[in-house]
Amino acid sequence: MRKKSSALWYVFAVILILIFLFPFCVMVLRSLMPDIDVWRYPTLLPSSPSWENYYNKEIMPNLLGQFFNTMTVAVLSIIGTVVSAFLCAYGFAKVHFKFKSIIFAVTMASTMLPSITMRIPLYMIYSDIGWTSGTLKPLIVPAYFGGGAMNILLIIQFIKGIPNSVLESARIDGANELVCLFRIVLPNCLPIATLVCVNTFLGVWNDYSSALTFLADSEEKWTLALGLYKLTAGYYNDDGYVFWINRQMAIGVMMCIPSMVVFGIFQKSLIEGVAISGVKA
Amino acid sequence: MKLSYRLRKDYLGILFVLPVILGLAIFTFIPMGTSLINSFQVWTDFYNGATEFSFDNYVKIFSGGDSIFVNSLLQTLLFTALDIPIRMTLSFSLALFLFKDRTGVKFIRVLCYVPVIIPTVVSGVLWKNIMNTGNGYLNLILAGLGMEKVAFFSNETALVSFLFVGMFGIGSSMILWISQLKNIPKTVYEAADIEGASRVQSLFRITLPLCGPTIFYVLITSIIGTLQVFDLAYMFYDSTNDSIYFLVVYIYHLAFGSIGADINMKYACALSWVLFAMIAFLSGLVFMCKKWVIYGEDYA
Numbered sequence: 386m387r388k389k390s391s392a393l394w395y396v397f398a399v400i401l402i403l404i405f406l407f408p409f410c411v412m413v414l415r416s417l418m419p420d421i422d423v424w425r426y427p428t429l430l431p432s433s434p435s436w437e438n439y440y441n442k443e444i445m446p447n448l449l450g451q452f453f454n455t456m457t458v459a460v461l462s463i464i465g466t467v468v469s470a471f472l473c474a475y476g477f478a479k480v481h482f483k484f485k486s487i488i489f490a491v492t493m494a495s496t497m498l499p500s501i502t503m504r505i506p507l508y509m510i511y512s513d514i515g516w517t518s519g520t521l522k523p524l525i526v527p528a529y530f531g532g533g534a535m536n537i538l539l540i541i542q543f544i545k546g547i548p549n550s551v552l553e554s555a556r557i558d559g560a561n562e563l564v565c566l567f568r569i570v571l572p573n574c575l576p577i578a579t580l581v582c583v584n585t586f587l588g589v590w591n592d593y594s595s596a597l598t599f600l601a602d603s604e605e606k607w608t609l610a611l612g613l614y615k616l617t618a619g620y621y622n623d624d625g626y627v628f629w630i631n632r633q634m635a636i637g638v639m640m641c642i643p644s645m646v647v648f649g650i651f652q653k654s655l656i657e658g659v660a661i662s663g664v665k666a
Numbered sequence: 667m668k669l670s671y672r673l674r675k676d677y678l679g680i681l682f683v684l685p686v687i688l689g690l691a692i693f694t695f696i697p698m699g700t701s702l703i704n705s706f707q708v709w710t711d712f713y714n715g716a717t718e719f720s721f722d723n724y725v726k727i728f729s730g731g732d733s734i735f736v737n738s739l740l741q742t743l744l745f746t747a748l749d750i751p752i753r754m755t756l757s758f759s760l761a762l763f764l765f766k767d768r769t770g771v772k773f774i775r776v777l778c779y780v781p782v783i784i785p786t787v788v789s790g791v792l793w794k795n796i797m798n799t800g801n802g803y804l805n806l807i808l809a810g811l812g813m814e815k816v817a818f819f820s821n822e823t824a825l826v827s828f829l830f831v832g833m834f835g836i837g838s839s840m841i842l843w844i845s846q847l848k849n850i851p852k853t854v855y856e857a858a859d860i861e862g863a864s865r866v867q868s869l870f871r872i873t874l875p876l877c878g879p880t881i882f883y884v885l886i887t888s889i890i891g892t893l894q895v896f897d898l899a900y901m902f903y904d905s906t907n908d909s910i911y912f913l914v915v916y917i918y919h920l921a922f923g924s925i926g927a928d929i930n931m932k933y934a935c936a937l938s939w940v941l942f943a944m945i946a947f948l949s950g951l952v953f954m955c956k957k958w959v960i961y962g963e964d965y966a
Contacts, residue, residue: 394763401763401774401778402774405781405837406777406780408781408789411792411795412792415795429803469689472682472683473682473683476681477682477683480675480678480682481679483679483680485683491690492690497946499945501894501917502935502942503693503697503701504697505701505931506701509700509704510700530690530692531685562682593785594896594900601922613788614787614790617787617794630795633791634791634792645783656775656779
């Protein structure tokens with residue numbers, strides 16, 4: 386009886402895997418198709434699989450520029466997020482001050498506000514100060530102001546695990562708050578710092594709606610996600626209007642690789658992070 | 667002496683959280699204020715807006731004169747009402763299926779999570795292609811089974827297709843359910859077993875009530891998130907399928923332009939405040955039900 390139900394379980398599991406991996410497999414198959422397959426019917430498998438879409442000469446130069454833009458945003462946002470989220474989390478977790486609970490509550494509540502309400506006026510403000518053309522600042526600068534309520538919450542949960550007595554004895558020995566933060570808290574927080582970095586990277590890598598809002602006018606500043614989105618409308622070259630799903634899928638596969646690698650390496654802490662923010666919030 | 671010490675402490679604490687205070691001011695409260703003021707003004711063009719106070723935008727919204735708004739509001743509510751229960755049921759069932767430790771279960775969990783980490787744009791491009799009427803894989807499979815082709819993104823079918831695509835993202839809620847399920851002490855089930863409770867009974871009488879905190883959290887975040895559905899909908903909407911013309915997509919088109927929609931940023935601001943009020947009202951309703959949620963301390 387037990388063996389039978391276990392076998393049944395594995396059958397279901399295989400079906401599940403097939404369902405969840407189906408879209409990804411389609412993407413890989415499409416990306417391996419030569420151009421003639423795109424308009425052939427029916428096309429389940431590539432007639433002669435090749436990697437040529439992965440280094441197509443028409444798209445590659447743009448792609449490198451977009452990759453560079455994306456990485457610029459990612460690196461600068463990661464630095465900003467980690468530094469400012471740590472300062473804030475330490476303040477919330479280990480320093481007692483007036484209005485702390487109010488400020489904390491407002492910070493957490495702000496995540497519930499619809500982002501579109503802020504996005505339109507932010508666009509107006511950015512356009513007044515010239516940030517809506519030719520600059521990546523709208524995507525980077527906000528990271529330096531707190532780094533997001535969820536990151537702060539994650540770090541707070543972690544810092545709270547450091548016993549107060551350790552900090553107290555350091556303070557008695559004459560350490561000020563900054564020494565406490567850098568010498569005691571930070572070295573103990575490497576796991577959560579890694580998680581925040583990875584989360585921020587994935588966020589930047591996936592984000593297209595804020596890139597779409599703030600970067601759409603300046604093509605040289607497009608990120609990969611925005612570039613791929615714009616490509617879905619097709620584009621013009623010497624042959625006229627072209628729309629190659631196989632090339633788009635190749636870019637899609639390439640865009641998935643960093644996410645997959647990062648997720649593969651950090652999956653344990655990433656999944657725990659999702660669980661923590663859900664249970665503690 | 668004591669007072670000055672306390673003052674210094676306050677000052678220090680505020681200094682630590684200064685980034686987030688400034689951030690809230692600059693990126694949340696100032697924009698919200700700007701948006702509120704703008705929503706009470708009439709739009710002319712981007713550089714010379716009228717600054718007189720006027721209720722025109724709100725009159726236009728609440729008189730029902732804007733049929734596109736009425737349609738997008740109804741579709742958004744319909745989508746929310748369908749999506750949240752289906753998604754919660756599916757992700758909870760998946761978690762029940764995958765939470766017991768067996769050989770290979772961790773690997774399967776990760777594979778179920780894979781669609782969540784595929785970048786949104788990529789899955790947009792991908793699903794548009796898979797569900798393509800001409801030679802999309804789904805239609806090729808349907809043809810192979812001898813069925814007729816379906817136009818997955820026509821006005822009649824788009825909402826269902828959109829729900830279907832969204833279900834590939836249930837992996838993230840599944841993680842939450844699993845960690846909550848693991849928190850339930852085994853002894854509770856053993857006790858129920860001795861008392862002769864059936865599996866179904868212990869699911870509905872023990873597991874579900876003890877998952878209260880996660881149900882509450884998932885419900886709140888889904889209400890907030892689903893009413894703002896944008897990313898994929900923006901990619902799938904093509905001006906023929908109004909059934910997935912959701913509120914935020916409409917607001918976005920009003921604010922930043924699209925083919926066939928006139929830009930009216932101030933009206934868009936007013937609409938975004940209506941959306942905000944709706945979200946606040948619905949999550950407020952759920953918060954009022956919070957007293958039914960059992961937290962860990964109560965039974966442990």
